[in-house]
Amino acid sequence: MNLFQFVEDVEAGQFFVSAVHDGSNVINIAIYPVVDSIIYPALLMELESMQPLIDMIEGKLAEAA
Numbered sequence: 001m002n003l004f005q006f007v008e009d010v011e012a013g014q015f016f017v018s019a020v021h022d023g024s025n026v027i028n029i030a031i032y033p034v035v036d037s038i039i040y041p042a043l044l045m046e047l048e049s050m051q052p053l054i055d056m057i058e059g060k061l062a063e064a065a
Contacts, residue, residue, distance in 0.1 A: 001020055002020065002021050002022065002023060003018060003019070003020060003021075004018075004019045004021055004026075004057055004060070004061065005017065005018045005019070007034065013033060013034070013035070014033070014034040014035075015031050015032060015033055015034060016031075016032040016034050016039050017029070017030070017031055017032075017053065017057075018030050018032070019054075019057050021057070021058075021061060023061065023065070024058065024061055024062060024065065025058060026054045026057055026058055029050055029053070029054060029057070030042040030043075031043050031045065031050070031053075
């Protein structure tokens with residue numbers, strides 16, 4: 001299992017992102033809100049709405065390969 005994890009600050013707040021990948025494709029992804037340095041349970045989101053984030057992660061994986 002390969003993990004790609006990072007914290008992202010956006011207009012809506014801070015989020016911890018954890019993606020499982022096989023080297024080039026994201027297999028599973030979860031987004032956790034972070035408030036006052038506490039990571040809360042993952043947000044329930046449709047995969048379609050996360051596609052831009054998945055594309056960005058897969059792009060970074062391709063660059064690293």
